[in-house]
Amino acid sequence: MIKELVKEELTADLSEGSVLVDFYSKTCGPCKMLSFILNDIDKTYGEKVKIIKVDFEDNPDLIEEHRVEGYPTLVMFKDGKEVSRKSGLQQKPVIIKMIEEAL
Structure with missing residues (x-):
């Protein structure tokens, strides 16, 4: 499920696993x-990446x-660290390539 977040929530969510931020x-x-x-991607990768x-x-x-x-900007995080943008x-x-490389 895709979530809309604010600062406090984002900091907590980035700490574990693979997270794609739009x-x-x-x-x-x-x-x-x-x-x-x-x-569409969330339907396939929703279990593996937030x-x-x-x-x-x-x-x-x-x-x-x-x-x-600028926007849109996609940033991929793995265990709290930025891995691609x-x-x-x-x-x-x-x-999908961004996600696969972070899993």
Whole structure:
């Protein structure tokens, strides 16, 4: 299940396992398209990886903390450490590769 989080929750969720964070904006067209792709990926990888959405406008502290410069930005974490990052709208195979490399 894809979750929308705020700072306190994100810090706790990043500490264990594989976590894909989608930094997005509600007004961003590519972000909306990416959301459909992530929902599809969640059906396959939901047991293996957490997918978390972080709204750009509502979480400026998280945006700064994770050095996110634009949206959408996907950041893959493994046991609390960033292992990969992609900016802009990504195709499903690219996102799956990010996940597979972090499992």
